Amino acid sequence: MIKRPPLQIVVIVCFLLFAGVLGQYLKPTEFSTVVAADFVLEDIVPTEFGEWYEDQYIKAVQPLEQSTLADKIYNQSISRSYRNANGDLIMLVIAYGRHQSDNLQLHLPETCYAANGFKVGNPVVAKIPLEQGGAGLLPAKRLFTSNGPRREPVTYWTRVGDDIPVSQRERQIGKLLYGLSGKIPDGILIRVSSFGDLNDQSFELHDTFIQDLLAIVPEDTLPLFLGNLSSKQEIL
Template identity: 30%
Template sequence: MFAGLAATASAGAIAFRRAQQEVPVGRGTILTHLPAQLGSWHLQAARADMIDPVVVDIAFSQALEMYDRVIERDYVSPVLPRIMLNIAYKREVRQEERFHWPEFCYATQGFHVKRLAPIALGPAGDNVTLTQFVGQREERRERVGYFMRIGNAVPSGSLAVRAALFRQSLAMHLPDGVMVRASFLEDDIAQGGATTPADLLARFFRELVQTASAPLGEILVNKHPKSI
């Protein structure tokens, strides 16, 4: 009996190691190939991957060390607010080493965080559901939205993330993952305009998901699924 269990465990360990090797090492570099145009927004030229937090505290520094790639870019428009896009990529996502929640990172930087209702992007947005909140510190009021891809799933909320990791661990998958976050300053919305902050956030994410083609779309939302 014990020999059988040992053989099963050994086979599981081999499969798990193979799963680790199925995500190419350079996959995160594809994230630098972002679309030049997203609707009314265009990608602002950047010298390199940018990490410029308001306050680099211990929690934020530890969060950055968790990721294999962090991309920060700005999308600008002559008529719409500047969008600050952040993408964090992990080649291996585990229950004990998941993504840091943006709400926590904002709170550690002195923002008062107010959670808001999630936004379902619908079929046009590959059925992504955005988590959104407002971070406010003094006069700065920032609208933030984000989603995660964990392996072949795009879960919404902590319980769904845990469940996605559990399901993939049962299948001996050690998935990679990505967190896509975008934000803008609410004061940048034109006064008296018909666009609400939530609508603007959803509009940007729909443009991003719809415009991203393979292999970028696969990394962001599993747009062209394959075995991981």
């Protein structure tokens, strides 16, 4: 006589089978981008703008070593250093990925700096004014990194889909909501950094550079950097 499995086990097995089928049904398949997919970062971000010009001798910490995985995560990237008339230096890294999923997602500065041997302080959330008077605010993160004599304050933000999350929880929720709609969002990381100690002057320089950069980005590509935030205020 064959003994029947307990009802509880039958229910669990049925639930797992149902969850597997539902997961496949809800698996996102449609790529979603906030701007036309044929944009070129090199064309959008000039080597000279305002009082800033490129300094080709200073190299920024890279978001990820060159590898097959990096090629899958990032479709386009820019790594440049800029100086202004006062000689102030800003390092800019922009990394764009067409699809953000659990397996492929932006590598945050906390991870890439640590992987390059830096000590990384706890990040704090900041609100960067996007126009005069501070009417528009960009949520970003700031952290301080050091590696021997190299001391580097960092400001960065990420966009996933239409949103600018400031925590891993917000990023995961955003991707989940996209997934439920059958879409795979794109994403971008924008990071600026400089050499020096941890102080307000360093971050004020970052903010000035960010404001100057966003001011010259073509209006139709602003969503690439700001998502829905680009339609809520005018960038001056």
